[in-house]
Amino acid sequence: MNDNMFCYQCSQAIQGEGCTKMGMCGKDETLARLQDNLIFAAKGIAAYNYQLEEFGKSDEEVNKFITKALYSTLTNVNFDITSFIEMALEAGEINIKVMDALKQAHIENYGEPVPVEVQKGASKGHAILVTGHDLKVLEELLKQTEGKDINIYTHSEMLIAHGYPELKKYEHLKGQLGGPWFDQKEIFEKYEIPVLVTTNCGLIPKDSYKNRIYTSGIAQLPEVPHIDDYEFSDIISQALELPELEDEIDKSSYTTGFGKDTVLSLADKIKELVLAGKIRQFFVMGGCDVPNPKMTYYTEFAKQLPDDTVILSVGCGKYRFNDLDLGDIEGIPRHIDLGQCNDAIVGAEILTALTEVFDMGLNDLPVTFVLSWMEQKAVSILWSLLALGLTNIHIGPILPAWVDETILNVLVENFDLKLISTPEEDIKNILG
Structure with missing residues (x-):
């Protein structure tokens, strides 16, 4: 325009x-x-x-x-x-x-999240798939399905639920089906089970699965039943009526659940590795994923990072690289997933704690932010990072449409915001 x-x-x-x-x-x-x-x-x-x-x-x-x-x-x-x-x-x-x-x-x-391996793919049995961000809705569904021979699977940003002890304790919280929000039309069609949509990131459903999709909480979709007050009897009944899922043989996994306590318990080891030159730089890679070819930037960026770097991820942008085996550095995973987009606060708390560990300012830490943008929550998070005093944040490949040259200049001049270019060039400029 x-x-x-x-x-x-x-x-x-x-x-x-x-x-x-x-x-x-x-x-x-x-x-x-x-x-x-x-x-x-x-x-x-x-x-x-x-x-x-x-x-x-x-x-x-x-x-x-x-x-x-x-x-x-x-x-x-x-x-x-x-x-x-x-x-x-x-x-x-x-x-x-x-x-x-x-x-x-x-x-x-x-409870405080703990690292966990989350199974990708289905196991045999009746099932319900939950998407969105609302852990309260998920908890209530887990309570009501306990003992009913129904497996509960997560989708997209619900992945972190597996890391919370009081949710993980439910044995029928089985695993993860699919990845980022925009694969839902394929995933919801593939697995013929009821789907519960919470919060944002729900899409207008296809006719092929509209008759088995429900909303709860703030989310609503046209011609789709809405569940109030955590009354899940209808979706539970449909889950038992529909055929069981078959066991998928080839199951890999996602790793998630790194809370503040877990990461900071490694603070001394992290300091030792940084001072020894074995960890050169941390990259906070987060934000929203979108179905745009430009977003392969994040896959290539993660692939091309040298072995002496560590990624901390938040938000669904992680699905661009969380299937990569990046290994570890003397026990420190090279990919540490902190959770949902709102768990950006965990990243902020970790960085604040590291300023004390290294006795240096926030912008002097060996940390670089590389962030993507999709919707309005990402806007509030960007301003949160700027309010903390963080500078030199890299953002892209897609800029918000309302950011014209004037506003971009304000962000660049006042906060040293940088637009991403190519993975090769950006990694070279950051690491030298």
């Missing part, structure tokens, strides 16, 4: 269609795009806040910020560009608070 901006939120919109060069209210394209940025960040915060509230927790400061952020984008309220940059950083701080509270809620209810 060649338009500098697009806004149609008030009756003054040009020709009743929208302002594309300058707002009739007087706002310019930079202000319009910064308003969009703030709205998207607020949406990301709201996603994590919703999940937090499922555990009976709420934070008035978070609620007040979301109200302020949205109100500030109304027509004729705020024309100050600087204040929108400040609010974006505040959004990052608020998002840190929400992610931290959500992580604590997960740990309080399910």
Whole structure:
């Protein structure tokens, strides 16, 4: 789109269609795009806040910020560009608070995650597949299916569930079917079992499996039954009525479940290996995966990293490389999966702890962030990293559409944000 901006939120919109060069209210394209940025960040915060509230927790400061952020984008309220940059950083701080509270809620209810090998593929038996991010929904389903000869499988960002002791204890939490969110039409069609969609990342279902898909929590799909109050009797009944899955012979596995305690228990060993030159650099590779050929960047990047580097992953971007056998460095895995996108807070906590271990500042650590973007939660996480003071973050290959040259210059000049190029060139520039 060649338009500098697009806004149609008030009756003054040009020709009743929208302002594309300058707002009739007087706002310019930079202000319009910064308003969009703030709205998207607020949406990301709201996603994590919703999940937090499922555990009976709420934070008035978070609620007040979301109200302020949205109100500030109304027509004729705020024309100050600087204040929108400040609010974006505040959004990052608020998002840190929400992610931290959500992580604590997960740990309080399910224990600190521990590393685990998660089976890929089906075992013989009746089954239900759960996709999304909502661990509370998964827990309630596990409770209600216990002892009913129904296996529960995870999909996409639900993978981390296997690492939580109080979820892992359910023997019928069997394994993982599929990878990132966008393979669901293939996976849901392949495995003829009921599917429970939670949170975002659900797609409009194909007719071939629409009659066995359900939603719960915030998620809803057209012509699909929605389950309220964790009343899973219908999906359980259908799981028992449908034929059993057959055992898939060739089963590999994913490794996940590296919580803060696990990683920091290795802090002394990590310091020893870094000082000895055996670990040269850590790469935090996270964000959202998308069905775009450009995303093979992350596969090639992981493949081409030298053997003295370690990857920490968060979000579904990990599916671009988590089937690679990267080995270890004297017992330290070269790929450490921290979990869902909201587990970016775990990465932040680990880095903060490492500043004390190495007695150096956050940006002096041998750590580089390489991040992808898909939707609004990634926006709030990026601003969280910037709010922490992190610089030199690499992002791409796809930039948010509202980031024009003006906003990109702000990010580059103020936060040293870097656009990725090719794996070869970026690795060379980072490692020297």
